[in-house]
Amino acid sequence: MDEKLNHPPIKFGKTGALIINLGTPDSTSWFDIRKYLKEFLSDRRVIEVNPFVWQIILNIFILNLRPSKTAKAYKEIWMKEENVSPLLHYTQKQSEKLSNFISSENLIIDFAMRYGNPSIKSKITKLHEEGCENLVILPLYPQYAAATTATVCDEVYRTLMKMRWQPSLKIIPHYESNPLYIDALVNSINKKIKEISWKPDLIIASYHGIPKKYFDKGDPYHCYCHKTTRLISEKFDTIEIKTTFQSRFGPQEWLQPYTDKTLESLPKEGKKNVLTICPGFSSDCVETLEEILIQGKESFINSGGLNFDMVPCLNDNDDHIVLLKSLIEENI
Numbered sequence: 640m641d642e643k644l645n646h647p648p649i650k651f652g653k654t655g656a657l658i659i660n661l662g663t664p665d666s667t668s669w670f671d672i673r674k675y676l677k678e679f680l681s682d683r684r685v686i687e688v689n690p691f692v693w694q695i696i697l698n699i700f701i702l703n704l705r706p707s708k709t710a711k712a713y714k715e716i717w718m719k720e721e722n723v724s725p726l727l728h729y730t731q732k733q734s735e736k737l738s739n740f741i742s743s744e745n746l747i748i749d750f751a752m753r754y755g756n757p758s759i760k761s762k763i764t765k766l767h768e769e770g771c772e773n774l775v776i777l778p779l780y781p782q783y784a785a786a787t788t789a790t791v792c793d794e795v796y797r798t799l800m801k802m803r804w805q806p807s808l809k810i811i812p813h814y815e816s817n818p819l820y821i822d823a824l825v826n827s828i829n830k831k832i833k834e835i836s837w838k839p840d841l842i843i844a845s846y847h848g849i850p851k852k853y854f855d856k857g858d859p860y861h862c863y864c865h866k867t868t869r870l871i872s873e874k875f876d877t878i879e880i881k882t883t884f885q886s887r888f889g890p891q892e893w894l895q896p897y898t899d900k901t902l903e904s905l906p907k908e909g910k911k912n913v914l915t916i917c918p919g920f921s922s923d924c925v926e927t928l929e930e931i932l933i934q935g936k937e938s939f940i941n942s943g944g945l946n947f948d949m950v951p952c953l954n955d956n957d958d959h960i961v962l963l964k965s966l967i968e969e970n971i
Contacts, residue, residue: 650770655747655806656967657762658734659791660779660922662754663724667713672706679754684790687853709925716928727752729922730779732955733963740964746971747771759794767806774806775970777963779921781820782867783813784849784860809970815863819962821870823953824918828875831914831950839914839946841879843901844868845931846919848884848893861894867918878914885917886926902935906943913939916950921959923952 664675680686680701686693718728734750741748747769751762766774776795780787792810799805814820828842846864854861868882885898905913915935917927927949936947953959 654773655766655771662752726924782863823958840910845898902939912946
């Protein structure tokens, strides 16, 4: 008998493009929040302290105390009709729209989460089984940081290390100054300003923070954030834009100025009408909707502010999809 007839069928010849976001709990339950936080806070790129000491702190204190607070925040922004977090909803929409925008029989577009579900490992395995011999990874972090983009790379590499037949690999590292990205952000600001009935005294561009010691070790994230703000300001120069950093965690110093402290001080400086934008987040999530639009607004108003609003993230806007399409096509 011809041995070729016994060879199992193998799919081949396709390219997989995987867009990857930070992640989300499966639900707002205490246990799902705890599971998500454990995976996220166990990443040694996210928490760069002695792992033995950190695991004691994490498992004895943080994972018993923080899930309740985090669950409350997620419940504030959870999309009840779809029963998903906004981040998962919009990332899935981005993947679906990209599939419609890029018509190619040999290209498969999908999405994954660095933490939680769907996992990077499950989606790379799925793409491999569908015949993807080439893999393009697009971390949805415009500004590179070790705690975001690099940890996506880590998980991709870990998955490939266990594969016998590996695909070729291309990772898109950052796009903080891409003209399509800057134009999309400027368009989103102009759209929001047309919708509100007041003129902002200042626009706060709030980025997720990192510990200052990460910057001191050479992380370029801080520079990329300021570069994005500068490029936005060059195209939108009618209102001052100030860079701040949010979401700090723990007692150590993080990148400054802090978003929350800035919002508390602005009314005392005579800036009582503030618009915020979060350029570092590709999809609205708990950090934008709960931390900025709910907590930030409350803090600002309680400090004497009059008007406060937030420009939505680019989410599944058409100009955002055009940007992601361009990034993928340039790297196929």
